[in-house]
Amino acid sequence: MIDIYTDEYFMKEALKEAQKAYDEDEVPIGAIIVSNKRIIARAHNMTEALNDATAHAEMLAITAAENFLSSKYLNDCSLYVTLEPCVMCAGASYWSRLAKVVYGASDQRYGFKKAGNKLFHPKTEIISGIMEQETGELLRSFFLKKR
Amino acid sequence: MIDIYTDEYFMKEALKEAQKAYDEDEVPIGAIIVSNKRIIARAHNMTEALNDATAHAEMLAITAAENFLSSKYLNDCSLYVTLEPCVMCAGASYWSRLAKVVYGASDQRYGFKKAGNKLFHPKTEIISGIMEQETGELLRSFFLKKR
Numbered sequence: 001m002i003d004i005y006t007d008e009y010f011m012k013e014a015l016k017e018a019q020k021a022y023d024e025d026e027v028p029i030g031a032i033i034v035s036n037k038r039i040i041a042r043a044h045n046m047t048e049a050l051n052d053a054t055a056h057a058e059m060l061a062i063t064a065a066e067n068f069l070s071s072k073y074l075n076d077c078s079l080y081v082t083l084e085p086c087v088m089c090a091g092a093s094y095w096s097r098l099a100k101v102v103y104g105a106s107d108q109r110y111g112f113k114k115a116g117n118k119l120f121h122p123k124t125e126i127i128s129g130i131m132e133q134e135t136g137e138l139l140r141s142f143f144l145k146k147r
Numbered sequence: 148m149i150d151i152y153t154d155e156y157f158m159k160e161a162l163k164e165a166q167k168a169y170d171e172d173e174v175p176i177g178a179i180i181v182s183n184k185r186i187i188a189r190a191h192n193m194t195e196a197l198n199d200a201t202a203h204a205e206m207l208a209i210t211a212a213e214n215f216l217s218s219k220y221l222n223d224c225s226l227y228v229t230l231e232p233c234v235m236c237a238g239a240s241y242w243s244r245l246a247k248v249v250y251g252a253s254d255q256r257y258g259f260k261k262a263g264n265k266l267f268h269p270k271t272e273i274i275s276g277i278m279e280q281e282t283g284e285l286l287r288s289f290f291l292k293k294r
Contacts, residue, residue: 048219051217052219053220053239053243054210054213054239062200063202066199066200066201070198072199073200086238087237089238091233091237092235094235095201114265
């Protein structure tokens with residue numbers, strides 16, 4: 001039997017969230033959290049709407065998922081996010097002990113990688129470059145529009 | 148004229164917040180944010196109460212201050228926190244562009260320093276060790292009680 005629940009499948013769902021951000025004139029980044037192949041949290045960047053520099057898609061998704069599970073720990077969950085997480089979101093992932101973090105496009109400027117690879121919990125698996133083209137394209141299109 | 152609004156003055160206020168956390172059986176860390184010598188946000192660690200691994204004192208204080216000022220940026224503000232911020236909170240400070248971050252006790256295990264000094268915004272001034280003894284003592288007392 002073919003498993004339809006691939007990383008691409010879930011990244012498409014994160015991309016739908018990013019599109020919502022785009023439509024609201026927010027930097028288009030989306031995230032979802034998956035537990036046992038079920039999406040338990042969806043969020044998109046809301047820094048402008050909330051006037052909150054910490055309201056990144058990942059932060060909102062992590063808080064929502066922990067709320068949903070009534071647990072501080074997401075060690076059975078996977079986070080899908082359209083852009084490489086920043087230092088803050090990598091740190092949030094550390095505390096929530098996510099099993100897996102999957103991201104799309106790389107972020108040369110603000111991505112966690114500039115601070116090294118040790119920001120995540122050692123048990124968190126990191127997968128990059130899933131739907132890199134599509135997730136990056138939405139961001140490029142947003143910033144082109146803004147110029 | 149003597150300026151009573153020293154770093155110690157404000158750290159005492161952060162320590163009052165940490166005491167509230169202690170009394171609620173949360174890891175006792177407190178934070179305040181100051182703008183023009185006025186305290187515009189107070190918060191303490193609420194990770195247990197909210198079942199949210201991201202509900203650190205600093206995160207709650209930053210969100211509250213940005214809400215109060217209706218601004219994503221805190222570039223005229225100082226954050227006082229009783230313990231060395233973690234990677235996540237250093238990242239949040241980066242995005243909010245805090246003018247100054249003042250902390251008390253060092254955190255060898257989870258403090259930002261283990262990931263280097265470049266997590267903060269280059270314009271953010273970092274001051275450490277203010278009331279180090281008192282802020283650290285409250286934490287030690289909490290963990291002794293827990294054993």
